[in-house]
Amino acid sequence: MALINCPECNKEISDQVTNCPNCGYPLKKKESKAGKRIIIAVSVIVVVILVSVLIFVANLFLNNNEKKAIRYFQEGQLEEFQSIKPKMKSEETDNFSKYLEKEVENIWNKYLKKEIDFQAATEQLEQLIKYSDTKHVTNYNDTMKRLKELDLSRTAFKEAAEAESDKNFRSAYNNYAKVIKDDDNYDEAQSKMNAMEEAIVDEYKKSAEEFAKQDNYTKALGDINKALKIIPDNQDLKDIKAQYTSKKEEQDRERERAEREAALLTDGKVIESKDIQATYLGAELTGEIKPDDTSGYYSYFRPQNDSQIYLDIKFRIKNISNDVKMLGSLVSSVKATYNFEYNYDSFYVFYSNSSSIDNIYMWNGLDALEETTFHLALLLPKEVRDTDYPIEVEFMLDGVKQLLEFR
Numbered sequence: 001m002a003l004i005n006c007p008e009c010n011k012e013i014s015d016q017v018t019n020c021p022n023c024g025y026p027l028k029k030k031e032s033k034a035g036k037r038i039i040i041a042v043s044v045i046v047v048v049i050l051v052s053v054l055i056f057v058a059n060l061f062l063n064n065n066e067k068k069a070i071r072y073f074q075e076g077q078l079e080e081f082q083s084i085k086p087k088m089k090s091e092e093t094d095n096f097s098k099y100l101e102k103e104v105e106n107i108w109n110k111y112l113k114k115e116i117d118f119q120a121a122t123e124q125l126e127q128l129i130k131y132s133d134t135k136h137v138t139n140y141n142d143t144m145k146r147l148k149e150l151d152l153s154r155t156a157f158k159e160a161a162e163a164e165s166d167k168n169f170r171s172a173y174n175n176y177a178k179v180i181k182d183d184d185n186y187d188e189a190q191s192k193m194n195a196m197e198e199a200i201v202d203e204y205k206k207s208a209e210e211f212a213k214q215d216n217y218t219k220a221l222g223d224i225n226k227a228l229k230i231i232p233d234n235q236d237l238k239d240i241k242a243q244y245t246s247k248k249e250e251q252d253r254e255r256e257r258a259e260r261e262a263a264l265l266t267d268g269k270v271i272e273s274k275d276i277q278a279t280y281l282g283a284e285l286t287g288e289i290k291p292d293d294t295s296g297y298y299s300y301f302r303p304q305n306d307s308q309i310y311l312d313i314k315f316r317i318k319n320i321s322n323d324v325k326m327l328g329s330l331v332s333s334v335k336a337t338y339n340f341e342y343n344y345d346s347f348y349v350f351y352s353n354s355s356s357i358d359n360i361y362m363w364n365g366l367d368a369l370e371e372t373t374f375h376l377a378l379l380l381p382k383e384v385r386d387t388d389y390p391i392e393v394e395f396m397l398d399g400v401k402q403l404l405e406f407r
Contacts, residue, residue, distance in 0.1 A: 066092040070099055073131050081131055097136035103128055108143050111150070112182070118151040146182065153183040160189065164196075173200045173230075201227045201234070208240065217248035263394075263403040265313075273398040275321040276330070278374070281314040283406055285385045289350055289377050291357035298355040301348070301377075309385055311336065313376040313393065313404060317351075319366040327351060327374070328362035332396045336378050339389035350375040 003012045008025035019026050065088045072081035088096070104125065111121040125144055134140050160175030173196055179189035204227035211220035224241045231237065269280045289301040289312055303310060319325040327349070336344040349360040352373040358364075366372060376395065384391065391406040 064092070065089070066095050069096045069131070073100070073103075073128075076127075078130055093136065097132055100128055100132055100137045101139050104137060104139050104143050108147065111147060118147065118154075121147055149180055150182050153178060153180040154185065157183065157185040157189055160192070164192065169196050169199050170203050172196065197230050201230055201237070204230075205237070205240070208244070212244060212247070215247075215251065217244050217251055220244050221248060259401075260403060263401045265402055265404045271315075271397060271400055271402070272320070273400050275319065275323075275325050276398050277318045277320050278397060279316040281316055281373070283311060283313040283404060285380075286310050286312050289348075289357060289375050291352040291355050292373050293355040296355060299357055301350060301357065301359075303379060307382050308379050309382045310377040311380055311391065311393070311406065313378070315374045315376075315397070316371060317366065317374045318371045319368055322368050324365040324367055326362065327360045327364045327366055327372075330360075330374070330398055331376055334376070334378065334393070334395040336380065336391060336393045338380065338384055338391050339387075340392075344378060344380055346379040348377045348379070350377065 002015045004015045005011070006013050006020040006023060006025055006027075008020060009023040011020065011022045013020055013022070017027060065084050068084055069081055069088065069092070072078070072084070107116075107121055107124050107128070110116045111118065116124070122144070125140065125147070129137060129140055156175040156178035160172045160179075163169075163172035163175060173193055176189040176193045179186050183189075204223040208220040208223035208227075211217070211223065221241065221244045224237055224244060228234065228237050228241065265280045265283075267280065267282055271278045271280070287302055287309055289310055291298050291300070317327075317330070331347075331349060334345055334347050338344065350357050351360050351364065352358075352375065357375075360374075378393065380391070388407060391404075393402075393404040393406065395402050
């Protein structure tokens with residue numbers, strides 16, 4: 001223990017007391033040199049640790065390509081992102097893709113809440129996918145699809161409301177029906193549809209009646225079917241549908257009969273297309289396709305296979321156009337049916353003038369106003385010659401349907 005003077009009263013006192021016993025002046029203990037050294041050492045250690053942590057965090061942020069990618073995306077720096085993209089590790093790419101998927105969800109939610117419009121949402125999605133691809137951002141395509149569907153739904157609801165305001169209930173109903181469940185207008189659209197069901201059905205029935213008066217049973221049935229989609233169990237609509245269906249079937253049969261009659265080949269029948277005039281000269285089963293003049297020396301054609309025979313269908317063809325008519329493309333869609341069961345479609349075409357007859361190739365043409373005899377020769381089994389079973393041939397002659405009933 002040592003003696004010191006009190007700073008206040010200058011009396012000698014012990015250096016161990018905290019207050020002067022004479023005047024009460026407070027005294028501070030002097031810190032030992034060892035204590036000071038400990039405090040300094042601890043402070044240095046804390047500073048070193050803090051500096052190390054700060055350096056680690058800085059390096060983590062500055063050198064992590066995933067963090068850089070996110071920052072470049074947020075700042076719209078596509079070129080900078082593309083410069084680091086090849087350097088990104090697989091794990092960094094996966095984490096960045098998950099970040100973009102969350103951004104896709106955010107864009108969808110903003111559009112859903114009407115915080116952004118359709119154009120802004122699609123532009124943001126299109127910009128986002130530039131930083132990746134649909135393989136990694138797995139919800140991109142589905143979100144874009146849902147976005148378009150919802151936009152169409154909202155547009156349909158708007159158009160429906162306008163149509164309803166104009167008393168165009170059929171159009172209003174059809175547009176309300178396009179509103180999807182993701183649309184917050186869905187419940188209202190359903191309510192509107194339910195309220196106008198009977199009025200819409202009456203409109204369809206009246207429209208169908210007008211079409212039926214015009215013998216247009218196809219459109220009449222179309223309207224009745226639309227009405228049945230609204231009220232499927234309506235017996236009156238079902239009865240009307242049955243009536244119109246019967247009328248349409250009768251109408252179809254009559255049309256088919258008239259078309260068949262118009263296409264049926266009869267001796268001397270004249271067929272005209274835009275380019276040709278063809279006169280039907282008849283048909284025969286023959287083993288030889290002969291020229292027009294057989295009074296002297298002439299050439300002819302036979303099937304290469306002795307078990308086959310030709311059905312020779314002859315026309316006199318005249319080119320009534322101002323240009324050369326190519327004979328090789330004159331006939332198409334040839335089909336022969338034997339005994340209502342066997343089908344054949346192999347054929348040859350020939351042309352004849354006087355005693356000569358030749359194959360027709362794609363380059364053979366008929367000049368303007370020129371005429372020739374035209375042979376459509378179908379290859380059939382020779383046995384058809386020895387029976388009475390019918391042969392029916394359908395084909396197109398310069399685009400005009402022809403039908404031959406042979407036997």
